[in-house]
Amino acid sequence: RCKGAKEIAPSPSTLNRETTVLKHMMRRAVVWEYLSRNPFLDSQGGVLAGLKALREPGGRTRFLNLDEIDHLLAACEPIPYLKAFATVALNTGMRRNEILSLTRKSIDWQNRTAALTETKNGEARHVYLNDAALEALKALPPRIDGRLFPLGPNQISVAFMRAVRRAGIEDFRLHDCRHTFASYQAMAGIQARGLQTLLGHRDGRMTARYSHLSDAYLKAAVDGVVLGRSNAGRVENASNVATS
Secondary structure: OOOOOOOOOOOHHHHHHHHHHHHHHHHHHHHOOOOOOOOOEOOOOOEOHHHOOOOOOOOOOOOOOHHHHHHHHHHHOOOOOHHHHHHHHHHHOOOHHHHHOOEHHHEEOOOOEEEEOOOOOOOOEEEEOOHHHHHHHHOOOOOOOOEOOOOOHHHHHHHHHHHHHHOOOOOOOOOHHHHHHHHHHHHOOOOHHHHHHHHOOOOHHHHHOOOOOOHHHHHHHHHOEOOOOOOOOOEOOHHHOOOO
16 A cells, blocks of 8 residues: 555445355355354354444436436547447446447347346346447447457546546446436336346346436326316326436
8 A cells, every 4th residue: 555545444335245255255164164163153153243234325326317318428429439338338228348248249130139148147148229229339340359349448437437527417427327227217117027137137126226216207207197186087107208
């Protein structure tokens, strides 16, 4: 560590992940007979009080409105590959490294799907491509190595954040494109199980933090059901109301 550098305390989520690894190591050490007992457990077999999981803060809820999406894509335009990357991210919900791993062979152009073999949870999955995502990928120049995005993770992240600043958008990160995709899918009526599949989550609880609804959507939902007036019998389908 550099002299005079400020020490940053690890977050609760970091501590929880590291503790989980240590707990697993102790359990395996007992099974393999390296230890006679698990030092992380009390005499009744319960986890010691100091090793219980810490409470973690809730996930981010940031997603773009429609005007911000237009501004972002316009700001990405001058940078090679960046607008296509952002378009695919917003329209598929794929993670950064999942998009960067795409090759021409991994795309089924006829059935409009992308095959992912390098995912965060290690499970292969297929991603459906809408018109915007498919057109963005088709427009990319062919390469000898077959890669669609010949950029590294840091390169794309830095270029994206610069585009965000050019667009005048505040508090928005590359991973929030995934939030944006999931939020609009939820507002379009996609149920939790379908959203979980689209995002490639193992745990449905992870999906819940992406299912945010915009204020405009909530207001439209309330305005769509009017009770106690002459038009009380008229109920509009608020799920199709465009957000802004």
